[in-house]
Amino acid sequence: MALSSQNSKERWFFLFIATLSQVSMAVIHLGIPALIPLIQDELKLSRTEVGLLTSVLNSGVVVAAIAAGKAADRFGERLIIAYGAMACGIIAMGMNWAAGFATLFPVLLLLGLATATATPAGSKAVAGWFHARERGTAMGVRQMAIPLGGAIAAMTLPSVALRYGWRFALAFAGLFAVGMGLAALFLYKEPPISSRRAEQGPVVGxxxxxxxxxxxxxxxxxxxxxxxxxxxxxxxxxxxxxxxxxxxxxxxxxxxxxxxxxxxxxxxxxxxxxxxxxxxxxxxxxxxxxxxxxxxxxxxxxxxxxxxxxxxxxxxxxxxxxxxxxxxxxxxxxxxxxxxxxxxxxxxxxxxxxxxxxxxxxxxxxxxxxxxxxxxxxxxxxxxxxxxxxxxxxxxxxxxxxx
Incomplete structure (x- = not known):
């Protein structure tokens, strides 16, 4: 892929934006398990219900991952990165109205579906902007977002929840994700059309x-x-x-x-x-x-x-x-x-x-x-x-x- 000097310099900024977006989604996805003891106590959930809620959150990712990847290929990664993060944030804030297992179950399923957009779209961004000679490094930087988001969630959300409640903690995380989604929508740019034409490989299903x-x-x-x-x-x-x-x-x-x-x-x-x-x-x-x-x-x-x-x-x-x-x-x-x-x-x-x-x-x-x-x-x-x-x-x- 032949990129201009300016585009060559900008690609690291676009990687930073895509990575921050995934960090914000990981804070929510990996932060919920950190808040489970408080959620369980307030909503009087059984251990079986806790296990089912954890499973449905990850099941949403399994169900939507392929569709998210196809959407990124068809519509471009910018929209998928941005709208995925905003959807995660809005759904997390929507958990404020959860009253028990019956309402949490569909909300966490939706959250899993939204979370599935992060890796396919973000990885496509790296594949589009970075030449093979530095793609491994760039993909590694982007993949740091998941454990980094988990670490941020573990260090911050329980402390916030103990002081203000788990609903406030998730609303705070949701607001962060919406902000990162908006940043991706307005600041991220996709690779030039000329490089898109030079993309390798056949189009298959x-x-x-x-x-x-x-x-x-x-x-x-x-x-x-x-x-x-x-x-x-x-x-x-x-x-x-x-x-x-x-x-x-x-x-x-x-x-x-x-x-x-x-x-x-x-x-x-x-x-x-x-x-x-x-x-x-x-x-x-x-x-x-x-x-x-x-x-x-x-x-x-x-x-x-x-x-x-x-x-x-x-x-x-x-x-x-x-x-x-x-x-x-x-x-x-x-x-x-x-x-x-x-x-x-x-x-x-x-x-x-x-x-x-x-x-x-x-x-x-x-x-x-x-x-x-x-x-x-x-x-x-x-x-x-x-x-x-x-x-x-x-x-x-x-x-x-x-x-």
Whole structure:
């Protein structure tokens, strides 16, 4: 893509706008779980109802991800980024009128549908504005928005809610999202028409994408790695407290460290791919996956005698790898699909990832419950990542559009 010098300088500003928009949506999406104890207490929700509400929020993302990607391909990413953020904000503010489970359920479903717009549209923006030689780095920067939004939500929303109530906290987050949506609407610009004409890859539908072996391979990869991420997030703190005898505060500190390393990893692996692997994504993803396997196996060997220093090191490296591959992967998918259908391909990948998130953590927990040990679960997870890497090796990066 040949961009003028001025456009070349502006692209980082447009990336900043798109990233802020996704941060605002992540604050809402990941902030709701942080407010669940207060919501549950006020609305007298059962644990089953809490679980259903969490599921319906993520189900909305699964249902709408592909449609959001197709909309970004058809109407352009600017409108989808802007209206998606504004819709999230308005829906979050609408939760002020929730009176119980029956009213929260449809509202959270709508919120999930709106949240689904963020990743396909934002990733298409990166695919359109950035050349392959720096796309991995740019995609990593944009993907920082999700954990960054989660961190902001965890640090601010509970404190605001304890003082002013959870409804006010969500209204505040919603106002932020509406503001970021308006900023995207008026400040973000799409790549020049000349670069649109130069976009690569054939225009195909969902069926055409799935018929490509490369796309099927990366969908399997993201199903496993997406699920593995949430096994890490859901069970690491429990594992450290139950197996190593760490205090909840120390275990939470390790989990936070892993998430911070994951944020850094999203930029680091993209930069590594751009600068040292000639913008080839597959070799970098294979390196990341192999290191994740080693760290997962090392984690399985923890015992009450494991020092906190060693645990910090392993958890940090596991976060760097297992939580840090997302930006690089999305750059890979957009390039394999071709920028004309990048939004739809990324939406399809989001669906695959969320299916993995729904499927793998319960299996991990089932293994722990029935073996009375975390070790078989961690080893099994490492084995599944190895299978995913074996499938990824079949991707022909040099022959992107073949069936």
């Amino acid at each position: 969902i069926k055409g994408l799935i018929q490509r072996r490369n796309i099927r391979s990366v969908l399997f990869f993201v199903f496993i790695l997406g699920g593995a991420q949430w096994c890490y997030l859901a069970y690491l703190e429990l594992y450290l407290t139950e197996t190593l005898g760490f205090s909840i505060r120390l275990a939470a500190s390790l989990l936070a460290l892993g998430q911070i390393c994951g944020v850094g990893g999203r930029v680091f692996w993209g930069f590594l791919s751009d600068r040292f692997f000639g913008s080839r994504r597959k070799p970098t993803l294979l390196v990341v996956g192999f290191l994740a396997i080693l760290m997962t196996l090392w984690t399985s060997l923890f015992s009450p005698q494991t020092s906190s220093g060693l645990a910090f090191l392993v958890v940090a490296l596991l976060g760097l790898t297992l939580l840090g591959w997302n930006g690089l992967y999305l750059a890979f998918v957009s390039e394999l699909a071709g920028s004309r259908v990048a939004g739809m391909a990324i939406g399809l990948s989001n669906t695959g990832a969320f299916l993995g998130i729904v499927t793998l953590p319960p299996i991990f927990g089932f293994i722990v419950d029935h073996s009375n040990s975390y070790r078989p679960a961690w080893i099994g997870l490492a084995g599944m990542i190895l299978v995913a890497l074996s499938v990824l090796r079949c991707v022909r990066e040099e022959d992107k559009y073949s069936l």
